Amino acid sequence: MKKRIAPLAMIVFLLCGAADAAVLTSETFVSMVKCTDPQVSPDGKWIAFVATVPLVDANRSNSDIWIVPTAGGTPRRLTNGTGADYHPRWSPDGGVIAFVSTRGGNAQIWTIPVGGGEAARLTDISTGAYDPVWSPDGKRIAFYSFVYPDCATDSCNGAREKKAEEGPVKAKVIDALLFRHWDSWKNGKFNHLFVADVSTGAFEDLMPLRNHDYPPFPFGGSGDYCFSPDGKEICVDAKEAAMEAISTNTDLFVIDLGAKHMKKITANEAADEKPLYSPDGRYIAYRAQQVPAFESDRWRLMLYDRSNGQSRSLTDAFDRWVTDYAWSPDSKSIYFTAGDQGHSPLYALDVKSLKIEKLVPKANNMTPAVADGGATIVFARAGHNFPHSIWAVSRGGKNLRRLENFNAEVLANLEMNAAEEIRYKGAEGADIQAFVIKPPKFDPAKRYPAIMLVHGGPQSAFIDHWYTNWNAQTFAAAGYVIFIPNFHGSDGFGQDFVNAISGDWGGRCYEDIMKGLDYIAALPYVDSKRIGAAGASYGGYMINWIEGHTDRFACLVSMEGTYSTAGSYGTTEELWFPEWEFGGTPWDKSEAYAKWSPDRFAKSFKTPCLVVHNELDYRVGLEEGLQMFTALQRQGVPSRLLCFPDEGHWILKPANNEFYYDQFIGWMDTYLKK
Secondary structure, eight states, rough: OOOOOOOOHHHHHHHHHHTTOOOHHHHHHHTTEEEEEEEEEEEEEEEEEEEEEEGGGGGGEEEEEEEEEOOOOOOOOOOOOOEEEEEEOTTTTTSEEEEEEEETTTOOOEEETSOOOEEEEEEOOOOOOOOEEEEETTSSEEEEEEETTOSSSHHHHHHHHHHHHHHSSSOOOOOSSOOEEEEEEOOTTEEEEEEEEETTTOEEEEETTTOOOOSSSTOOGGGEEOOTTEEEEEEEEBBOOOOGGOOOOOOEEEEEETTOOOEEEOOSOOOOOEEOOOOTTTTEEEEOOSSOOOTTSSOEEEEETTTTEEEEEOTTTTOOOOEEEOOOOOSSSSEEOOEEEEBBBBEEEETTTTTTTEEOOOSSEEEEEEEGGGTTTEEEETTEEEEEEEEEEESOOOOOOOOOOOOOOHHHHHHOOEEEEEEEEGGGGOEEEEEEEEEETTOSSEEEEEEEOOSSSOOOOOOSSSSSSOOHHHHHHHTTTEEEEOOOSSSSOOOOHHTTTTTTTTTHHHHHHHHHHHHHHTTTEEEEEEEEEEEEEHHHHHHHHTTOOOOOSSSEEEEESSOOOOHHHTOOOOOHHHHHSSSSTTTTHHHHHHHOOGGGGGGGGOEEEEEEEEEESSSOHHHHHHHHHHHHEEEETOEEEEOOOOOOOOOOHHHHHHHHHHHHHHHHHHOOOO
């Protein structure tokens, strides 16, 4: 039995360090504190953020709210609840922080005085309350809850919840798609936007009796709704499609809080989301796609002019996906992040000239916020060599600095090599970017085993980031050279490169991967006979495809991967995805589905393979992993199935995650360290 550290001792341990640690183990990796969601106080002097501490023995994490001076200094813990405390949001006067807490059972909105005092619960809604947003006058808080749309009162929702939980019959009755998503069943419920009175806690459903999600389920949050600067209206994005499962079309809606009138302000048939009013109230910034039913179309930063109802793109000339963004206080600039060449830089955009300046070029920069009257930008950041942490940079891109010191001493005592960026020629002569990470105590005179990591998506990328399930440093610390290619379909290299993978799942990207294998096998410090490959989601699909097309890898790990493209169509939830990728439904485009289906090549399976698939994965159903494992076992191919009953498409619980890393590395060791 491993000796675990209690939660408070864990924070002290991670702040002060562990002098004996030298190589990153799965236990050390899983124990790292994760700092996220930086929020700037109205006076710009303080940053509130969330510190999440793994409780491995309990197989869960605990999160608390901390604050740290914008100028730098010692962080101070603001909450110390028995449940999770997260999503901090400052009141307009800066005296109170609202946050979500599960300390009383289900999630509710709580408030706590910043200067000292106890937290107090604001909401008491049977279906839970999430992601508070303050009104500009500090009198109201908007939040969302997952409710039964035919219930007009909270008592009705409460009775329905109690019956579902305590009644003897657990049957689900489904009348339409989309009935489950990611790792949750909808069970006839929808997200509705609420407003609570801060003085009384009384709340009102702004979407009564509506059978749609406001904001979208299950990934919607406070980034999907906001008050206007005068507090008279709320803008929210929602999907009102007749069949959600085949549509990516979300729109922006403005709710007049006085008249209780809702108006749609976007007519785009693709996605429009994440509205954010400019401080002067003239504009609503949001991001949008242009191609309906294609979830990986380029995300443009848009500007809606409230004076004339017209929208325009600010980033037509910027061939990258805009992700997170924040306004400058003078409404003249927008700070945003976007994937670029294996990184997610922080940018500044001048709204008038449309000039874009790269402020922080490396690592994965996230969720920017503006402090000091616009002089400082605060953001979350992670990279191949460090976990999620809170950083700041000056408006001109100077004085990049970290604001808290969680994990700092632990990281200082770990030997990790920097990720090296390389380029090689892939399919059609394209330049393919990749990262190479060497193991600790690397000796160029030796020859090491290697692991190639294949990213998911497929329209995604492996960027400079501290991944939860695919942490390259943890794999490297086990004695491996890690090779991470961004093949055709990866974002951050232009939309044409992204589009190249649709309808070509096992084509150019497979060629890119095999030419990457040629590259790494030729390295003087890599043993070409001891190279494995692993991937998840689309990466898992590609491992299944590799299994039937080559025996050049010594072993494989397939996580949450598709085995039968047509079969997976019937169990996944977002049908727009396979219908776009293969040009329609399996009954209309059977040849396209069959062409790229790994099950057709099962007779050629021969490489030892660890199959990882979880019971709560509704994106790529458990059946896909079971079929893959059955095909391997039936043909006598060395194989193992790892299945977590309490995980979905990713492995998130700390004890589960540690066990997964140990299984992964143990499997690779068996075949690559003979």
